[in-house]
Amino acid sequence: MENEKENKFFSFIQKSIKENIRQSTMIIALLAIWLIFTFLTNFIFISPRNLSNLFLQSATIAILACGMTLVLVAGHLDLSVGSVAGFIGAIAAVLQVKLNMPTIPTILLAMIVGGMVGVWHGYWVAHKQIPAFIVTLASMIAFRGAILGITGGQTIGPMKDSFKAIGQDYLPSFLYRITPKLDQFGNAIKDSYGDVVTGWVSIFGGKFYETNQPPFNDISLIFALIFIALFIFFQIKKRQSRIKYGFKVLPLNFEILKIVLLSVVIALFFSIMIFDKGIPYAILLVIGLTLLFSFISNNTPFGRHLYAIGGNAEAAKLSGINIKQRLMSLFVIMGVMTAIAGVVFTSRLNAATTSAGQNFELDAIAAAIIGGTSTMGGVGTIFGSIIGALVMASLDNGMSLMNLDVTYQYIIKGLILLLAVWADIATRKKA
Amino acid sequence: MNGDIILEMKGITKEFPGVKALDNVTFQVKKGEIHALVGENGAGKSTLMKVLSGVYPYGTYNGDIIINGKVQTFKTIKDSEKARVAIIYQELALIKEMSICENIFLGNEKNKNGIINWDISFSETTKILKEVKMNANPSTKILNLGVGEQQLVEIAKAIAKNADILILDEPTAALTETEADNLLNILKELKAKGVTCIYISHRLKELFQIADRMTILRDGKTVCTEERKDLTEDKLIAKMVGRELTQIYPKKQRTAQEVVFEVKNWTVYDPSIDEKVNHNINFVAKKGEILGIAGLMGAGRTELAMSIFGVWGRITSGEIFLNGKKLKLKGAKDAISAGISLLSEDRKRYGLVLNQDIKSNISLSSLEKISKFYVINKNEEIKSSNEYSKSLKIKTPSIEQKVCNLSGGNQQKVVIAKWLMTKPKVLILDEPTRGIDVGAKFEIYNIMNELVDNGVCVIMISSDLPEILGMSDRILVMHEGVFNKELLREEATQEKIMYYATGGV
Ligand SMILES: Nc1ncnc2c1ncn2[C@@H]1O[C@H](COP(=O)(O)OP(=O)(O)OP(=O)(O)O)[C@@H](O)[C@H]1O
Ligand SMILES: [Mg+2]
Numbered sequence: 011m012e013n014e015k016e017n018k019f020f021s022f023i024q025k026s027i028k029e030n031i032r033q034s035t036m037i038i039a040l041l042a043i044w045l046i047f048t049f050l051t052n053f054i055f056i057s058p059r060n061l062s063n064l065f066l067q068s069a070t071i072a073i074l075a076c077g078m079t080l081v082l083v084a085g086h087l088d089l090s091v092g093s094v095a096g097f098i099g100a101i102a103a104v105l106q107v108k109l110n111m112p113t114i115p116t117i118l119l120a121m122i123v124g125g126m127v128g129v130w131h132g133y134w135v136a137h138k139q140i141p142a143f144i145v146t147l148a149s150m151i152a153f154r155g156a157i158l159g160i161t162g163g164q165t166i167g168p169m170k171d172s173f174k175a176i177g178q179d180y181l182p183s184f185l186y187r188i189t190p191k192l193d194q195f196g197n198a199i200k201d202s203y204g205d206v207v208t209g210w211v212s213i214f215g216g217k218f219y220e221t222n223q224p225p226f227n228d229i230s231l232i233f234a235l236i237f238i239a240l241f242i243f244f245q246i247k248k249r250q251s252r253i254k255y256g257f258k259v260l261p262l263n264f265e266i267l268k269i270v271l272l273s274v275v276i277a278l279f280f281s282i283m284i285f286d287k288g289i290p291y292a293i294l295l296v297i298g299l300t301l302l303f304s305f306i307s308n309n310t311p312f313g314r315h316l317y318a319i320g321g322n323a324e325a326a327k328l329s330g331i332n333i334k335q336r337l338m339s340l341f342v343i344m345g346v347m348t349a350i351a352g353v354v355f356t357s358r359l360n361a362a363t364t365s366a367g368q369n370f371e372l373d374a375i376a377a378a379i380i381g382g383t384s385t386m387g388g389v390g391t392i393f394g395s396i397i398g399a400l401v402m403a404s405l406d407n408g409m410s411l412m413n414l415d416v417t418y419q420y421i422i423k424g425l426i427l428l429l430a431v432w433a434d435i436a437t438r439k440k441a
Numbered sequence: 442m443n444g445d446i447i448l449e450m451k452g453i454t455k456e457f458p459g460v461k462a463l464d465n466v467t468f469q470v471k472k473g474e475i476h477a478l479v480g481e482n483g484a485g486k487s488t489l490m491k492v493l494s495g496v497y498p499y500g501t502y503n504g505d506i507i508i509n510g511k512v513q514t515f516k517t518i519k520d521s522e523k524a525r526v527a528i529i530y531q532e533l534a535l536i537k538e539m540s541i542c543e544n545i546f547l548g549n550e551k552n553k554n555g556i557i558n559w560d561i562s563f564s565e566t567t568k569i570l571k572e573v574k575m576n577a578n579p580s581t582k583i584l585n586l587g588v589g590e591q592q593l594v595e596i597a598k599a600i601a602k603n604a605d606i607l608i609l610d611e612p613t614a615a616l617t618e619t620e621a622d623n624l625l626n627i628l629k630e631l632k633a634k635g636v637t638c639i640y641i642s643h644r645l646k647e648l649f650q651i652a653d654r655m656t657i658l659r660d661g662k663t664v665c666t667e668e669r670k671d672l673t674e675d676k677l678i679a680k681m682v683g684r685e686l687t688q689i690y691p692k693k694q695r696t697a698q699e700v701v702f703e704v705k706n707w708t709v710y711d712p713s714i715d716e717k718v719n720h721n722i723n724f725v726a727k728k729g730e731i732l733g734i735a736g737l738m739g740a741g742r743t744e745l746a747m748s749i750f751g752v753w754g755r756i757t758s759g760e761i762f763l764n765g766k767k768l769k770l771k772g773a774k775d776a777i778s779a780g781i782s783l784l785s786e787d788r789k790r791y792g793l794v795l796n797q798d799i800k801s802n803i804s805l806s807s808l809e810k811i812s813k814f815y816v817i818n819k820n821e822e823i824k825s826s827n828e829y830s831k832s833l834k835i836k837t838p839s840i841e842q843k844v845c846n847l848s849g850g851n852q853q854k855v856v857i858a859k860w861l862m863t864k865p866k867v868l869i870l871d872e873p874t875r876g877i878d879v880g881a882k883f884e885i886y887n888i889m890n891e892l893v894d895n896g897v898c899v900i901m902i903s904s905d906l907p908e909i910l911g912m913s914d915r916i917l918v919m920h921e922g923v924f925n926k927e928l929l930r931e932e933a934t935q936e937k938i939m940y941y942a943t944g945g946v
Binding site for chain 2: 251252254255257308309310311312314315317318321322324325326327328329330331332388389
């Protein structure tokens with residue numbers, strides 16, 4: 011009896027791995043990379059601080075990869091995202107530094123410019139049938155020049171604090187307030203430089219934490235709890251609706267097990283940040299965009315049409331899909347995403363530079379491909395690309411921690427890309 | 442013909458995830474015969490031939506292939522070619538941008554030290570083309586050839602390989618009767634030269650014309666091998682389907698009602714060569730009837746359908762009316778939302794997204810219909826595709842199977858399901874039963890009848906004359922881009938249709 015249950019359990023696990031073979035191999039690969047770096051860096055790599063940093067580092071590429079996945083799925087390519095992101099960053103910097111524009115209008119304007127670049131690409135690709143490779147290659151070159159024109163070849167900065175916050179700050183703490191350390195007479199203690207020593211105290215009083223951050227970030231914790239609650243809620247709702255439609259569902263205990271396991275994974279992910287400085291705004295943005303784009307790609311006619319266009323454009327056309335309009339929207343979306351990535355990146359650097367955004371297009375494409383997106387179109391998932399972006403960022407981060415020569419960093423990244431695609435093809439053949 | 446066994450396949454079993462495509466199949470072919478391989482869609486015919494030709498390499502299946510008494514272990518198609526086995530796949534495998542000559546010697550280029558000798562290649566090509574009675578310049582690109590000619594090039598390619606055993610997987614599915622007859626004659630000549638043929642087709646008439654023996658497969662198992670003279674069409678069908686099928690065309694008595702669909706003064710040019718393909722066409726389709734459109738391949742029937750649907754050609758004049766209202770269609774999307782659907786004759790090219798699953802293909806044209814606020818109701822999608830998959834009897838373990846893993850006939854059913862799901866008012870079917878087995882044809886005819894009973898106007902383009910005669914209430918015969926004659930069902934005969942299709946007045 012016990013044995014039989016166990017067998018059933020294993021066959022369930024086996025089946026779910028097989029069904030998500032692609033996703034599973036990628037996650038395993040990511041964990042393997044983490045494990046290797048953990049040992050190579052004497053456990054510095056796996057510290058919450060470093061992982062938090064790593065997530066933050068991957069944000070720009072992850073945002074670009076969301077858009078790039080859709081573009082690749084539709085059978086196209088955008089080589090211009092690096093130059094355009096740099097260009098938009100430069101515009102934002104000029105607006106803020108030279109024209110003193112507040113942050114929100116700056117961001118809106120950046121997104122509008124991104125959308126307009128998208129319209130330009132969409133026009134040539136969709137209406138003039140010029141391969142996206144050519145159109146965006148042209149933009150890649152042209153916008154590099156435009157950056158020089160706007161910045162005058164100089165670094166422009168710093169940005170306003172609120173703008174800087176997007177790429178650098180974390181969710182604030184609510185329960186813990188920063189307070190000066192007091193001696194028994196109520197006077198602030200100063201360190202040897204004469205600066206006031208600060209620490210954290212809960213708003214209810216109590217223990218004083220003499221650290222540069224609170225013991226945990228409470229708003230991040232609340233966010234994570236809400237996130238998990240919503241996750242569970244939607245899983246249950248999905249199950250109920252499948253039952254309503256009379257479809258097969260997992261046995262209840264397996265379903266519960268699955269939800270619990272996934273919730274634990276989500277919780278682990280968030281706790282890395284909760285017990286560090288908190289969730290960075292940029293990561294919130296990435297999470298939001300990932301969910302949004304996953305939803306778009308799976309659950310909207312627009313997303314599904316992109317897969318059909320990439321899979322077989324002629325059949326898509328005869329199935330009543332307005333290819334021109336879909337491609338136009340696609341490139342506009344890519345443009346806006348490029349703008350968002352440009353804003354995040356500029357905010358992280360706190361300045362616009364002439365070389366900003368270089369190689370972003372390659373990193374974004376590599377992330378998508380490592381994540382299982384096909385360069386031939388028709389195949390790919392947002393989730394996979396995000397994992398791909400994490401793989402790329404982990405390589406960068408880990409190798410930097412090891413102080414590896416940049417020469418080898420590039421060589422290794424290139425080889426990993428090749429290896430990933432080979433592994434992909436090999437596992438797919440078996441499946 | 443001597444009675445030597447040239448090929449023997451023993452105990453062949455081949456499994457795909459979730460599907461046992463072949464289950465202990467035995468198959469024997471005598472030297473110099475034409476051996477037909479028959480069975481329903483998904484019975485395993487193509488799979489068996491792919492095993493034989495090394496597409497599925499040795500080790501991925503169980504059982505033995507014995508050619509001329511020697512056990513063969515093909516790892517690649519090249520190996521099987523060395524054993525002088527050549528296969529022509531169900532799907533044409535020519536490279537469209539290359540010339541006839543280049544295609545014929547693709548992979549076996551006539552070369553010396555790696556340098557191609559084009560003179561020899563060309564003269565050989567001319568010689569081989571003569572053998573298949575084709576009159577074309579060897580440097581013609583494939584894309585400038587019709588399907589029939591392309592099929593001949595495929596055969597020429599196989600001949601160039603000096604094959605002893607030639608496998609043809611549904612070579613006539615896309616051909617007109619005359620083209621098919623031509624092909625059958627070429628096969629007979631090859632047979633006279635000692636070539637052994639394995640021939641797969643769903644056109645039973647052909648099988649009785651040329652096959653010496655037939656092997657019947659059902660659900661991946663061999664049912665039997667019989668001499669042709671011991672079989673009749675009915676017997677064969679019963680063995681294929683596993684039950685008696687009394688009547689192939691379930692024709693119902695109907696009376697046509699009011700005009701639903703009308704096309705006036707329709708003139709279309711082929712944009713690539715700027716040549717008129719349809720000239721000033723007028724026709725109506727009525728509620729409660731099946732309108733058949735007959736004609737030779739290249740007469741302009743497909744072009745008419747595609748241009749009405751708004752996806753092909755330069756339309757210089759013409760109007761479309763649906764229920765008396767004039768339609769302005771700017772493309773497939775408009776046509777579908779107005780209630781017109783078109784099943785294209787080329788399912789691979791225009792019908793399917795091969796790397797996606799059955800469900801996504803069936804729902805592709807109806808996604809907006811099952812969406813609310815731009816969000817697809819996925820459960821509805823699964824439910825509907827499941828219903829269509831069941832009612833069309835698509836043979837698959839689940840609707841999550843990728844379409845490229847389905848047999849040819851089942852792929853066709855997926856495209857049909859896609860168009861049924863759009864709930865059209867006018868359904869134009871271009872060669873709807875191409876590559877479909879008798880049993881499934883019967884089901885599709887029943888569905889057509891049901892649609893007509895529900896007030897849908899069905900227009901069927903078909904090169905299969907018995908089908909046109911068996912199913913249509915009214916027949917329009919096209920010749921060189923214009924309707925040459927309208928025949929009522931009672932007066933129509935094969936001879937009359939052929940007469941008008943070839944330009945008789
Ligand atoms: N690559 C594959 N993966 C999974 N299943 C497959 C694959 N190829 C074929 N099948 C399955 O094997 C079975 C036999 O297919 P096969 O193509 O041999 O049929 P067939 O007799 O040629 O049919 P048709 O007359 O429709 O061409 C079908 O059920 C098909 O779905
Ligand atoms: Mg087949």
